Amino acid sequence: xxxxxxxxxxxxxxxxxxxxxxxxxxxxxxxxxxxxxxxxxxxxxxxxxxxxxxxxxxxxxxxxxxxxxxxxxxxxxxxxxxxxxxxxxxxxxxxxxxxxxxxxxxxxxxxxxxxxxxxxxxxxxxxxxxxxxxxxxxxxxxxxxxxxxxxxxxxxxxxxxxxxxxxxxxxxxxxxxxxxxxxxxxxxxxxxxxxxxxxxxxxxxxxxxxxxxxxxxxxxxxxxxxxxxxxxxxxxxxxxxxxxxxxxxxxxxxxxxxxxxxxxxxxxxxxxxxxxxxxxxxxxxxxxxxxxxxxxxxxxxxxxxxxxxxxxxxxxxxxxxxxxxxxxxxxxxxxxxxxxxxxxxxxxxxxxxxxxxxxxxxxxxxxxxxxxxxxxxxxxx
Amino acid sequence: xxxxxxxxxxxxxxxxxxxxxxxxxxxxxxxxxxxxxxxxxxxxxxxxxxxxxxxxxxxxxxxxxxxxxxxxxxxxxxxxxxxxxxxxxxxxxxxxxxxxxxxxxxxxxxxxxxxxxxxxxxxxxxxxxxxxxxxxxxxxxxxxxxxxxxxxxxxxxxxxxxxxxxxxxxxxxxxxxxxxxxxxxxxxxxxxxxxxxxxxxxxxxxxxxxxxxxxxxxxxxxxxxxxxxxxxxxxxxxxxxxxxxxxxxxxxxxxxxxxxxxxxxxxxxxxxxxxxxxxxxxxxxxxx
Numbered sequence: 001x002x003x004x005x006x007x008x009x010x011x012x013x014x015x016x017x018x019x020x021x022x023x024x025x026x027x028x029x030x031x032x033x034x035x036x037x038x039x040x041x042x043x044x045x046x047x048x049x050x051x052x053x054x055x056x057x058x059x060x061x062x063x064x065x066x067x068x069x070x071x072x073x074x075x076x077x078x079x080x081x082x083x084x085x086x087x088x089x090x091x092x093x094x095x096x097x098x099x100x101x102x103x104x105x106x107x108x109x110x111x112x113x114x115x116x117x118x119x120x121x122x123x124x125x126x127x128x129x130x131x132x133x134x135x136x137x138x139x140x141x142x143x144x145x146x147x148x149x150x151x152x153x154x155x156x157x158x159x160x161x162x163x164x165x166x167x168x169x170x171x172x173x174x175x176x177x178x179x180x181x182x183x184x185x186x187x188x189x190x191x192x193x194x195x196x197x198x199x200x201x202x203x204x205x206x207x208x209x210x211x212x213x214x215x216x217x218x219x220x221x222x223x224x225x226x227x228x229x230x231x232x233x234x235x236x237x238x239x240x241x242x243x244x245x246x247x248x249x250x251x252x253x254x255x256x257x258x259x260x261x262x263x264x265x266x267x268x269x270x271x272x273x274x275x276x277x278x279x280x281x282x283x284x285x286x287x288x289x290x291x292x293x294x295x296x297x298x299x300x301x302x303x304x305x306x307x308x309x310x311x312x313x314x315x316x317x318x319x320x321x322x323x324x325x326x327x328x329x330x331x332x333x334x335x336x337x338x339x340x341x342x343x344x345x346x347x348x349x350x351x352x353x354x355x356x357x358x359x360x361x362x363x364x365x366x367x368x369x370x371x372x373x374x375x376x377x378x379x380x381x
Numbered sequence: 382x383x384x385x386x387x388x389x390x391x392x393x394x395x396x397x398x399x400x401x402x403x404x405x406x407x408x409x410x411x412x413x414x415x416x417x418x419x420x421x422x423x424x425x426x427x428x429x430x431x432x433x434x435x436x437x438x439x440x441x442x443x444x445x446x447x448x449x450x451x452x453x454x455x456x457x458x459x460x461x462x463x464x465x466x467x468x469x470x471x472x473x474x475x476x477x478x479x480x481x482x483x484x485x486x487x488x489x490x491x492x493x494x495x496x497x498x499x500x501x502x503x504x505x506x507x508x509x510x511x512x513x514x515x516x517x518x519x520x521x522x523x524x525x526x527x528x529x530x531x532x533x534x535x536x537x538x539x540x541x542x543x544x545x546x547x548x549x550x551x552x553x554x555x556x557x558x559x560x561x562x563x564x565x566x567x568x569x570x571x572x573x574x575x576x577x578x579x580x581x582x583x584x585x586x587x588x589x590x591x592x593x594x595x596x597x598x599x600x601x602x603x604x605x606x607x608x609x610x611x612x613x614x615x616x617x618x619x620x621x622x623x624x625x626x627x628x629x630x631x632x633x634x635x636x637x638x639x640x641x642x643x644x645x646x647x648x649x650x651x652x653x654x655x656x657x658x659x660x661x662x663x664x665x666x667x668x669x
Contacts, residue, residue: 106484108564108594111491143488184483213483217458247622258562259536259591262617263659266641269620270658278621311538311545313507313521314401343521343541364542365660 001210002049003224006089008206012190015179017172019203022091031072034090036065041093044071049229050081058085061093086228094204099192100159101125102173104141104180106187106211112140113180115147115173117155121192147177160195168201169193183221184214233296240292242281249274250304250375252297252335254290256281256315264309264368273372276303281315290323291330298333305336305375309364312343321349325356336374340367383511383556384531384576384583385474385500386450390515393418393448393472395439395455395463397429401478402454405519406433409452412522414515417446439470450474452508452517457481460504461490468497475567476517477504487565494567501567507537507559520544520557528553530666531577533570534589535562535596539617543589543659550663555583562591570600578608585611585669587662588653592618593639598647605651611669614648615656616641 006024013019021038024047025031035042046058053059058080062068068090078085099122107114120128120135129136137158141147152173156166172193180188189207196202215222227235237244243258247265251273255261258280265275277297281289297303310320320341328337340361341349350360361367372378392409396402397419406429410416418436419429425437436442439451451467453460453476460479467475475494482504494501502509508518512525519537524545530552534540540559547554558573560566570588577583586608590597597616604612619641648655654665 106488106564108596111565112488113485142492143485144492181485184485186484211484213457213481214485217483245622247620255538257536257538259534259539259589259617260542262591262619262621263536263539263542263615265621266617266619267658275620311541313538313541314519315538342545343524365658 001212001215001225003208003210004047004049004087004226004229005045005206006047006087007224008188008208011179011183011208012176012203012206015175015182017175017179017190017203018200019206020091020094022089025072025088025090026076026086028069028073028076031088031090032065032069035062035068038090038092042068043091043093044068044075045089045091046075046078046080046085047087047089047229048080048083048085050083053080056080082231083229094194094202095197096192096204097195097197099194100169101128101191102159102169102176102193103187103189103191104177104185107140110140113143113177115139115141115155115177117159117173119159121194125191141177146181147174149174159193160201162199165195165199165201172201172203180208183208184211184218185209186211233299236292237279237296240289242279242289242293242296244296245278246300247275247277248302249276250302251371252276252300252303252306253309254279254281254293254297254306255309256311260309260311264307264364267365267368268307268372271369271372272378273375276300281320287319287323287326290320291327294324294327295331298331298335303335305338305371306333307367307371308337308339308341309367310341310343312341312345315343316345317341317343317349318345318352321352324358325352338367338371338374340364382580382582383514384573384580385502385509385556385558386511386515386517388514390450390517391415391417391446391448392450392452392515392517393420393439393442393446395420395451395453395467397421397433397435397454398424399454403429405454405478408519408522409516412516414517417448418442439466439472443470443472448472450517451476453477453479455479457483461486464490464501464504465493468494468499468501471497472499474500474502476502476506476508477567478506478508478518479503480505482563484564487563491565491567500572502558503561503563503566505563506561506566507540509556509558511556512554518559520559524548525557526551526553528555529582529584530554531573531580531583531586532557532589533573533577533586534559535591536589536617539589539659543587543615543662546660546663547587547666552663552666555580564594570596571603574600574603574608574612578610583610585613585666587666588612588614590614590616590644592616592621592641592644595639597644601647601651601653604653612653613656613662613665613669614645614653615659615662616644616648
């Protein structure tokens with residue numbers, strides 16, 4: 001789960017990390033008031049779950065409250081990577097001497113939390129990794145001990161020669177690690193971590209991704225989810241326990257299991273079609289999930305054909321068949337549907353479908369070819 | 382022969398009285414797996430389906446039954462503890478089916494299990510089956526048939542699809558292993574490839590990967606350096622957009638690292654025959 005910068009900053013601040021004050025506004029009026037309260041130059045930052053918001057015009061400096069108002073108005077009218085900006089963070093502009101990067105992620109290869117730090121901050125860390133890899137230092141943390149002081153100091157001295165600054169950075173990294181673990185993070189990042197002309201070390205930005213699997217035991221974190229900042233179809237899917245990602249094609253796919261769902265999309269492409277989405281109805285079968293899946297898919301006007309590909313293991317194919325019958329009675333389909341199912345209770349499922357006027361297929365390749373043909377208007381090969 | 386499980390596997394089921402645990406306990410027993418006990422705290426002394434003794438702890442179960450494998454069907458927030466309990470009780474082979482285990486939990490479980498000398502398969506995996514001998518987990522028994530092909534996969538239902546097509550084409554299996562799609566799992570592709578290489582009955586191996594991470598690339602290098610048996614590969618997620626999570630936490634691609642194209646290229650460069658479609662696995666196996 002993504003959380004906003006202002007939310008991540010609250011978490012980091014609570015862990016003791018020095019972060020300048022800031023307040024959230026949802027209107028230009030509010031932004032103006034906050035800017036007036038802070039006085040001086042402020043930064044207005046879009047709060048949106050998309051990278052590259054600076055390049056998209058989502059971050060602006062404002063020297064006066066009036067400028068803050070204008071900037072907020074413009075930013076609040078933006079849509080960045082299909083996501084409308086609903087909130088801005090208003091924060092006093094900081095004087096910057098140097099910019100560094102500090103981040104911690106869970107690394108698959110070492111199977112540990114790994115710190116990544118660089119004195120070349122303020123820009124995309126992938127860019128630093130590609131162009132000047134020597135400016136990045138990685139350090140795997142043993143989760144039984146956490147980030148020990150001497151390890152943090154080694155990283156601190158990689159960022160700063162000055163011992164006071166190295167020590168300040170080390171402390172920040174230990175605090176970041178604590179916040180990361182306590183919040184069930186899969187990523188926590190400060191970019192940039194800056195030094196001010198007076199020598200202080202301060203975090204100007206904050207990013208955190210929370211492991212979805214942690215949310216059941218971290219209700220305070222789960223409460224930070226901002227559904228208005230997510231694509232509506234993905235919110236509906238999640239509430240129905242489906243995994244859904246919208247794409248640009250015209251073959252709507254409903255599949256059980258992530259691997260089979262991806263393989264099905266690949267096969268759609270292989271036979272000359274374009275998948276309209278990734279949709280995994282998951283392991284346990286429940287006709288309600290199928291109803292929700294069909295509602296989400298048919299809401300996409302690009303979809304010209306719907307393809308079900310179900311390999312019943314835990315999933316009972318008769319449950320899926322019942323879901324299809326229920327859903328199409330509720331909302332009759334306007335586009336053709338191709339149903340492939342095999343596995344658990346297949347005979348029952350086929351009978352349910354055929355009794356209700358559907359054709360059930362058992363071969364994956366044949367079903368995909370048929371769906372592509374229906375979506376594109378071309379004949380199946 | 383087979384890898385990891387066979388007729389000598391004596392299995393206990395952690396969470397045997399739960400909804401999933403009880404259903405799959407029956408499926409495994411029906412398949413012929415030797416289920417020697419179950420663990421549900423508070424139900425020690427009772428019997429599951431009037432035949433399988435239930436214990437309060439894994440330690441008691443091991444002492445009473447001589448179990449040498451455990452399969453875990455407990456809810457995600459308890460799964461880390463269950464894996465460590467099994468390892469601490471001396472179980473050498475632990476399979477965790479549970480989906481949704483927090484990844485930070487796994488950063489602690491993995492080193493613990495290793496220190497105890499146990500092998501962990503999963504979490505978030507379908508388990509494994511040695512057709513005709515034993516199955517541990519949830520892979521449907523009827524889609525498999527005994528034979529000389531080893532299969533290792535990061536996926537669940539996609540594995541079933543490929544195994545089913547192999548079985549229909551009379552290409553039987555020594556063992557089918559689902560290693561799971563989570564970012565941190567106990568057993569890697571390489572662990573399975575090494576085991577298949579050492580298994581005299583396995584003549585060829587199928588490896589099914591996904592976008593995300595570099596496990597498939599590492600496995601491809603291993604195939605070239607260490608394996609004499611032919612390997613056929615498939616990668617799911619060729620049409621996945623970069624940077625999106627597609628169900629499995631493992632299937633995250635950021636920029637160029639971990640794309641399907643990159644993995645397929647690594648396969649080809651290391652002598653692995655690449656199937657473009659799941660059905661092509663059958664054809665490629667016949668050519669080996």
